[in-house]
Amino acid sequence: MRSFHAEVTDSVRLYGDTHLLWFVSPPDMVGATPGQFVMAYAGAGMDPLLGRALSVHRVRTTDRGAEFALLFDVVGRGTDWFSRLRAGDEVRMVGPLGQGFEPRERVERMLLVGGGIGSAPLVWLADELVAQGREVTMILGGRTAAQIFPAELLHPSVELVVTTEDGSLGEQGRVTAPFARLLSWCDQAFTCGPEPMFEALYGVLRDSALRKPVQGLWEGRMACGMGICYSCAVFPVQGGVKLVCHDGPMFDLRDVYA
Numbered sequence: 001m002r003s004f005h006a007e008v009t010d011s012v013r014l015y016g017d018t019h020l021l022w023f024v025s026p027p028d029m030v031g032a033t034p035g036q037f038v039m040a041y042a043g044a045g046m047d048p049l050l051g052r053a054l055s056v057h058r059v060r061t062t063d064r065g066a067e068f069a070l071l072f073d074v075v076g077r078g079t080d081w082f083s084r085l086r087a088g089d090e091v092r093m094v095g096p097l098g099q100g101f102e103p104r105e106r107v108e109r110m111l112l113v114g115g116g117i118g119s120a121p122l123v124w125l126a127d128e129l130v131a132q133g134r135e136v137t138m139i140l141g142g143r144t145a146a147q148i149f150p151a152e153l154l155h156p157s158v159e160l161v162v163t164t165e166d167g168s169l170g171e172q173g174r175v176t177a178p179f180a181r182l183l184s185w186c187d188q189a190f191t192c193g194p195e196p197m198f199e200a201l202y203g204v205l206r207d208s209a210l211r212k213p214v215q216g217l218w219e220g221r222m223a224c225g226m227g228i229c230y231s232c233a234v235f236p237v238q239g240g241v242k243l244v245c246h247d248g249p250m251f252d253l254r255d256v257y258a
Helices: 077-083 116-131 176-182 195-208 253-257
Strands: 002-015 018-024 037-041 052-062 065-073 090-097 109-115 135-142 159-164 188-192 214-217 250-252
Touching: 002 065, 018 077, 052 077, 052 090, 052 116, 065 077, 065 116, 109 116, 109 176, 109 195, 116 135, 116 188, 135 176, 159 176, 176 195, 188 195, 195 214, 195 253, 214 253, 250 253
Parallel strands: 109 135, 109 188, 135 159, 188 214
Antiparallel strands: 002 018, 002 090, 018 065, 037 052, 037 090, 052 065, 214 250
């Protein structure tokens, strides 16, 4: 984990209010794994003061070498500043941070569940799992079609199931319905999205009586990203406190809700 400046190579509004930035990957990012994040700092000075915690979305190799991407919704001053960047601009970052996903060895059928911008880290995870020869099914949900990651940008081996609350794309409803159908199929599941979605998925898991491991990637609000400020605390049902930035962002749903 180090502070570095990353140069933008591409900037595009990908869909809805969701923006994609590609950066030249510095040596500091070589060991990053799916589920880890960076603290990215907007502005040329100290305003805004705090960084934005953004999951690494994808990696690629171009004629410039290794690159990594950040996918984010434009929701405030910081993300609006990021969305206005162009090739050649630089962003100060700290990373890679946190504990990412941990796919088990010698299991084949992997289920990924994303809610809204929670699709961001799951795309890289899907790329890695497919490269390892595993079967991958991804469930993506949103309020409308404008919140769904484009199917054509996923690896063609990924089977995609889409739900929207208004029925504008895929099944009408929420991700819990296909999750309940596919839970018995999968060997391991991974999810990222808002905490109410985690609670709903855990309810399905609990009621099914299946002992399937389900890893959730928490989206905590952070001031530091390094375990100092305690602004991203999670309180497991059985007591204690965990920090999204330091102990997570990946937690098994049972470790939080059981």
